[in-house]
Amino acid sequence: MSAVTAPLPSPPPRRPAADRLPFGPPFLIADPAAARRDLTLLRRALAASGVVAEAAVARPVGRAGEIAARALEDGHRLLVAVGSDRIVHAVLRVLVDPSGPRWPDAVLGLAGLGRQDLSATFGLPDDPVKAARHLLGPNLFEADVGRARWRGPDGTQRVGVFANTAELGYPAEVSARTSRSAGAAGSAQVPSGGAAGTAGAAQQTAGHAHRTAGHAHRVAGQAQRVTGRVGRFAAAVGGLVATRSTPARLEVDHTAVELRLAGLVVANGQFTMGRMKVAPRALPDDGRLSVMAFQGEPLGIYARSRDLYYGLHVPHPSVREYQSRRVAVDTAEPLTLVLDGWRAAGGPPASFDVLERALRIKV
Numbered sequence: 001m002s003a004v005t006a007p008l009p010s011p012p013p014r015r016p017a018a019d020r021l022p023f024g025p026p027f028l029i030a031d032p033a034a035a036r037r038d039l040t041l042l043r044r045a046l047a048a049s050g051v052v053a054e055a056a057v058a059r060p061v062g063r064a065g066e067i068a069a070r071a072l073e074d075g076h077r078l079l080v081a082v083g084s085d086r087i088v089h090a091v092l093r094v095l096v097d098p099s100g101p102r103w104p105d106a107v108l109g110l111a112g113l114g115r116q117d118l119s120a121t122f123g124l125p126d127d128p129v130k131a132a133r134h135l136l137g138p139n140l141f142e143a144d145v146g147r148a149r150w151r152g153p154d155g156t157q158r159v160g161v162f163a164n165t166a167e168l169g170y171p172a173e174v175s176a177r178t179s180r181s182a183g184a185a186g187s188a189q190v191p192s193g194g195a196a197g198t199a200g201a202a203q204q205t206a207g208h209a210h211r212t213a214g215h216a217h218r219v220a221g222q223a224q225r226v227t228g229r230v231g232r233f234a235a236a237v238g239g240l241v242a243t244r245s246t247p248a249r250l251e252v253d254h255t256a257v258e259l260r261l262a263g264l265v266v267a268n269g270q271f272t273m274g275r276m277k278v279a280p281r282a283l284p285d286d287g288r289l290s291v292m293a294f295q296g297e298p299l300g301i302y303a304r305s306r307d308l309y310y311g312l313h314v315p316h317p318s319v320r321e322y323q324s325r326r327v328a329v330d331t332a333e334p335l336t337l338v339l340d341g342w343r344a345a346g347g348p349p350a351s352f353d354v355l356e357r358a359l360r361i362k363v
């Protein structure tokens with residue numbers, strides 16, 4: 001008697017391309033550190049879903065803006081920042097300028113994969129397989145963008161935008177160091193996009209990607225977490241050495257205060273300084289900036305690092321917290337100004353306000 005074999009289950013029907021990719025195929029723009037591992041894993045995960053993603057590595061990170069502009073001119077509309085907040089900022093400056101959106105139909109994807117503060121505000125996963133799923137489908141978040149004005153080294157007014165935070169003093173020094181180390185150079189080569197990555201090749205690699213991507217990410221992720229802790233500690237120590245507090249005047253909606261300022265965070269997103277929940281009540285679509293003014297000395301901020309990591313540092317007598325549409329600050333001594341991990345040339349006096357719903361983010 002011959003055995004009866006149950007029929008194999010049919011694979012779930014694949015959604016039409018228009019449903020999976022309403023903004024077109026993603027164009028991945030990575031910092032050099034992502035080229036070592038994360039970019040390849042992300043592209044494999046997308047290939048497992050039948051999506052061919054072109055990619056480019058910005059060496060140095062500042063070239064990301066040039067790459068983004070060329071991609072937009074070539075017709076791409078979903079640009080994905082892979083890596084640290086510095087890569088996000090470089091792409092942002094192409095999508096939005098201080099007067100508003102430059103490419104209203106463009107969409108920004110975020111794939112921080114453990115090295116980005118902005119993606120944490122939206123709860124986007126660090127695992128590349130899960131992150132790839134968020135790059136598919138129609139879900140969008142219309143986010144505000146911060147606008148900053150400050151005095152340049154030559155005394156003229158400068159203006160710029162930020163997606164996550166503008167910072168002064170100790171937080172600025174820590175964020176600049178953390179973001180720079182997160183986007184440090186890597187040497188691995190990245191496969192180029194194009195005809196070689198056809199749908200047939202994607203089907204051949206899908207099973208392999210599912211078996212290996214998760215394991216590779218877990219093993220390498222353990223080493224990355226250790227390296228991240230060491231990097232955050234080095235950034236904190238460097239920030240302490242480079243910063244001292246100064247008398248300052250801070251103006252927000254409906255009030256003004258004078259204080260001894262150790263650090264200021266003007267936040268659109270909740271996380272900064274290497275995944276610390278510095279602005280736990282920030283909402284990137286409420287038309288307001290979350291203002292965290294740290295009084296006293298920088299060492300006082302560092303001493304509360306654990307509370308900062310979990311967003312437990314407020315309320316506290318040494319921290320002034322505001323929600324405001326406009327912010328202005330002037331300081332007796334110069335302080336470093338950092339926008340999304342990038343050091344700005346110049347510093348206070350500075351002012352900040354909001355470009356409402358100026359950026360479409362893929363979630």
